[in-house]
Amino acid sequence: MGFSVETESRLTTVDVTDRIAAAVPDDCESGTCTAFVEHTTAGLVVQEDEPRIRGDLESFLRDLVPDEGHAHDQLDGNADSHLRASLIGPDVTIPVENGELALGTWQSVLLVECDGPRTRTVSTTIVGD
Template structure:
């Protein structure tokens, strides 16, 4: 199952929790789902979906990795985006219980856009636990 996400800024976050949940089959009693963003300049993280914290995450990444001065910038000027996404990673794996991602009370899945605005594709794979064990 795949879905797309439109982003509107160079460095931003988008809550994709509901889209991931909609990708999990209702009849999956228990297992795992893995969400994977199919790009090298975007990432997925499990984090609290609170606007100030999302802003803090964006600021932190901006402060941690300078916007310019990298060798890859000679090609297309987005080395900072690759480095930021690389720090976070392209995927998250979440337990599934009763057909739903089993996230904690304050946990959401955020797509972290590092080279927007763009259209991003996220694939979700659900694996049902073997019930014979």
């Protein structure tokens, strides 16, 4: 199962927790859910969905990886996006308990867009016990 995510700016975050949770079948009491973003310039992270921490994450990635000055920029000008996404990673795996994602109180799944605006595809795989 998969879904699309529309992003609105070059470096941003989008909460996709509810869309991932919707992929858990009604008959799955326990197991694992893996979500995977099918792109090299976006990633997924488990983090608090709070505007200030989301802004801090974006600032952290901007500070860590400069916008320009990379060899790949000669090809299409988005090396910074590839490098930022490689730090985040393309997937998260979350336990399923009692038919629901077993996230902590403040945990959400955020798609981190590093080369937007774009349409992103997230696939989900559920493995039940």
